[in-house]
Amino acid sequence: MSHIVIEGGRRLEGTLTVQGAKNSVLPILAATILHPGRTVLRGCPHLSDVEASIRILRHLGCEARWEGEALTVDAGVMSRGDVPEHLMREMRSSVIFLGAILARLGWAEMSYPGGCELGPRPIDLHLTALRQLGAELAEEGGALHCSARRLTGREIALSMPSVGATENAILAACGAEGETVLLNAAREPEITDLQDFLCAMGCRVRGAGSSTICILGRRQTRDAVHTVMPDRIAAATYLAAAAAAGGEVELRRINYRHLSTVTAALHEAGCQIAGGEGTLTLRSDGALRSVPTVRTAPYPGFPTDAQAVLMAALLRSQGATVFVENMFENRYRHVDELRRMGADISVADRVAVVTGVPRLCGASVRATDLRGGAALLVAGLAAEGVTRIGDIHHIQRGYEDPVRDLGLLGARITLEEE
Numbered sequence: 004m005s006h007i008v009i010e011g012g013r014r015l016e017g018t019l020t021v022q023g024a025k026n027s028v029l030p031i032l033a034a035t036i037l038h039p040g041r042t043v044l045r046g047c048p049h050l051s052d053v054e055a056s057i058r059i060l061r062h063l064g065c066e067a068r069w070e071g072e073a074l075t076v077d078a079g080v081m082s083r084g085d086v087p088e089h090l091m092r093e094m095r096s097s098v099i100f101l102g103a104i105l106a107r108l109g110w111a112e113m114s115y116p117g118g119c120e121l122g123p124r125p126i127d128l129h130l131t132a133l134r135q136l137g138a139e140l141a142e143e144g145g146a147l148h149c150s151a152r153r154l155t156g157r158e159i160a161l162s163m164p165s166v167g168a169t170e171n172a173i174l175a176a177c178g179a180e181g182e183t184v185l186l187n188a189a190r191e192p193e194i195t196d197l198q199d200f201l202c203a204m205g206c207r208v209r210g211a212g213s214s215t216i217c218i219l220g221r222r223q224t225r226d227a228v229h230t231v232m233p234d235r236i237a238a239a240t241y242l243a244a245a246a247a248a249g250g251e252v253e254l255r256r257i258n259y260r261h262l263s264t265v266t267a268a269l270h271e272a273g274c275q276i277a278g279g280e281g282t283l284t285l286r287s288d289g290a291l292r293s294v295p296t297v298r299t300a301p302y303p304g305f306p307t308d309a310q311a312v313l314m315a316a317l318l319r320s321q322g323a324t325v326f327v328e329n330m331f332e333n334r335y336r337h338v339d340e341l342r343r344m345g346a347d348i349s350v351a352d353r354v355a356v357v358t359g360v361p362r363l364c365g366a367s368v369r370a371t372d373l374r375g376g377a378a379l380l381v382a383g384l385a386a387e388g389v390t391r392i393g394d395i396h397h398i399q400r401g402y403e404d405p406v407r408d409l410g411l412l413g414a415r416i417t418l419e420e421e
């Protein structure tokens with residue numbers, strides 16, 4: 004098993020170009036099958052979750068080919084509509100293929116995605132939306148059979164603005180007769196990126212970024228080229244790293260508006276931040292102070308995916324910061340690992356209180372999930388001595404090459420392959 008080894012205590016200086024967004028490219032890869040032709044995704048990040056999506060596309064009979072940072076998908080031929088269990092297990096968000104396969108073939112089969120490291124992650128909202136479009140769903144021994152002689156557009160109100168359910172509903176609605184109006188939709192920027200991609204492909208989708216999204220189904224599709232939006236969570240991670248370690252970092256290929264709640268918190272903590280078109284600069288002397296309560300919420304609220312990295316940045320701050328995790332049940336698994344480095348964090352249910360300590364000490368730790376793993380990178384950079392992070396496959400799901408990127412910023416960081 005590989006490890007990431009960090010010798011902490013060095014300031015970060017330099018410029019970094021932010022990778023394409025994981026949470027954007029995954030639904031877009033599922034969406035490529037709506038078009039029986041070629042689509043090119045530029046700025047596609049090389050991530051293990053992207054490779055997992057490619058394996059699903061190939062299993063379905065589609066072709067996918069890398070050329071540098073561009074991924075070309077040819078879905079001219081799609082010979083199957085099932086996703087076997089071993090591919091579903093690799094990545095929970097493969098459930099987004101459900102709506103897309105259904106729209107393309109009129110049926111789909113996949114295993115039920117189980118719980119994951121963040122606690123139970125039900126898909127009831129996804130299934131309700133598909134049923135409302137006319138799909139029949141049957142569950143049998145952990146397998147989902149989904150069929151629709153015909154999908155029909157209609158008004159659908161989500162009981163909660165789930166990101167995945169919004170994406171699944173949009174993709175299925177692209178294959179439905181007439182107009183679908185999706186109410187209480189998620190407003191995350193990744194939904195807007197999906198809409199942009201679908202429109203480039205000839206689909207008619209509007210309203211993304213607001214709570215009401217309209218989809219006019221069964222449009223003639225065409226070959227398309229799309230550039231994946233920058234990853235706001237990877238950006239938040241590198242900002243948190245520079246805040247914690249101290250230094251001055253400029254991020255390029257970024258939409259600073261997507262990061263407003265994260266930069267507001269880092270500003271409160273004492274960092275100087277300046278955003279321009281496509282860039283963001285953060286300066287920190289590494290001596291941070293606590294910030295007002297951080298409550299995770301759907302966009303435009305504070306992103307749950309940035310909770311762990313902000314927490315890691317504040318471990319050495321003056322004072323105490325309260326975190327309230329409102330999105331997922333089991334999202335403090337990084338806390339025990341951070342404690343091994345000397346962090347003072349108490350957790351009760353959804354609330355975590357971080358009391359700043361004067362110093363952190365490098366330790367042997369283990370990534371427990373993707374963003375929890377990223378928090379260990381941030382803490383390791385701010386700690387004295389050597390931090391050795393195991394189970395880094397979690398980190399590789401969402402970060403293209405953190406060793407390269409943080410190394411470029413002057414961190415002493417290496418990948419120890421075994």
Ligand code: UD1
Nearest residue numbers: 026096124125126127128129165166167168307308330331
């Ligand atoms: C997506 C992101 C993930 C991010 C999350 C919230 C991707 C690949 N993943 O996950 O990184 O942390 O949004 O911003 O884009 N829920 C239900 N029933 C459902 C669906 C969701 O109860 O049918 C609940 C979930 O358990 C969770 C909450 O709704 O508590 C939010 O989940 P959702 O917005 O669906 O997140 P994901 O799409 O899974």
